[in-house]
Amino acid sequence: MTTELTAPDLAELQRRAADRAAARAGGADKLRGHIVCDGLVRIFKTDGVEVVALQGLDLVIDQGELVAIVGASGSGKSTLLNILSGLDVPTAGIARVADYDLLTMSARRRLRYRRHTVGFVWQQTGRNLLPYLTALENVELPMRLAGGRSRTIRARARELLDLAGVGYAADRRPGQLSGGEQQRCAVAVAVANDPEVLFADEPTGELDEATADEVFRTLRTINAELGVTIVVVTHDHAVAAQVSRTIAIRDGRTASEVRRTARVTGDGRTELVSEEYAVLDRTGRLQLPATFVEALSLRDRVRLNLEPDHVEVRPAAGSRESGDAR
Incomplete structure (x- = not known):
């Protein structure tokens, strides 16, 4: 499948994100394996009943990637997101983000991880912003809580709102913003403390298609300009055209991937070429796509x-x- 792109196209944004990520990592040779899951298992026990949400999931995401994780309800994608964001602890396996081992780190280290290493955007817009603060004040708040310098906080907050495309709404409270504007402000809040990774849980789930495109445009811009690794969890397969890599989860395992790379045609146009891969686990098992x-x-x-x-x-x-x- 090929898709003709417009400037700035996805390929250019990918290149810029890779350059920024390499600068953050200290060189392109250090980019591999920013997020690593190996044989990840999560078992929930309720009233004597065990539910296996993740069944030996394997996953590698490089620094600076913008990745979508898709799957039906109950596939395990939300459980995976909770583990990677530090909100839950896996039962077994390996889960590592940056230099953090998510299975063994202490409560104090986990708190630091959630404050400084990762950012989070919720689906419900009301969970991302405090209603009595303006957009600018919402972006400033994480930096103030982290002990940032007052002279630089306001300037950075304005810069992030501009980068998210909502600089004009700096003095408005959430109730004065549309759903899409709230989510774009939420992205600015999530990266206020310059995290290495941004997680977004169904960030467009309550938005119409046009507004969802605006939010994804903001995520692509943040990824390209800041080099932040971004993982978007969604049930909407329409996000496929918005990111360079889509990972499908089924029954608690990674099932397949779609990767998109740029190709220049004979007449000089840039096309995005999509290829679908099945994921082969360590025992040689793979899941064929349901359509096949x-x-x-x-x-x-x-x-x-x-x-x-x-x-x-x-x-x-x-x-x-x-x-x-x-």
């Missing part, structure tokens, strides 16, 4: 055939025989 399974009526068992450069997956005998999945 339905298209070929795959059930129970499938036939495998190893070719020199690919593996064929075909319906078993007695099933529909047309086509294959490679």
Whole structure:
């Protein structure tokens, strides 16, 4: 699938984000594995009943990436977000963000992690902003709580609101802002203390399509200009065109990825080329996309055939025989 881009296109924003991220990390050779999950397990126990929300999830996100994690309700994406943001502790496995081990860090270190290393944007706009403060004061508040210098706080708050595209609303309270304006202000609040990672939980879930595009435009700008790693969790697959990488979670595991790279056509136009990948875990298991399974009526068992450069997956005998999945 290809999509023609307009300036500044996604490819240019990706390049700028990578440059900023490399500067933050101290060199391009230090960018790998900003967020790492390996065999991540989370089990909830309620009234003697165990619910396995994450079943050995594997995930690697590089510094400076803008990634969307998608999945149906109950897939485990919200549990993953809570763990990565420091709000929950996994049962087993490895979960690391920057230099923090999220399984073993102390309560004091976890508090510091949540204050300085990560930022968070909630779906409900009312959770992101204090209603009795102006947009400018909301952005200033995290910096004041962190002991920032008064002379620089206001200037940075205005700069962040401008970067989010809502500088004109600096003196308005949340009740005077639209839902989209509130979420863009919330993004500015979330990056006020210059976090390494920004997590957003369904940030466009209560917005119409046009307004959601504006919020994603703000996230792309923040990613490109500040080099912040951004992870957006959503059930909306329409975000696919907004980010360079979309990771699908199903049944508590990473199931597939879509990656988008820029390609220059013969006539000089820039196209975004999308490729879908299945995620192969350490035991060799993978989940085929549901659309592939339905298209070929795959059930129970499938036939495998190893070719020199690919593996064929075909319906078993007695099933529909047309086509294959490679």
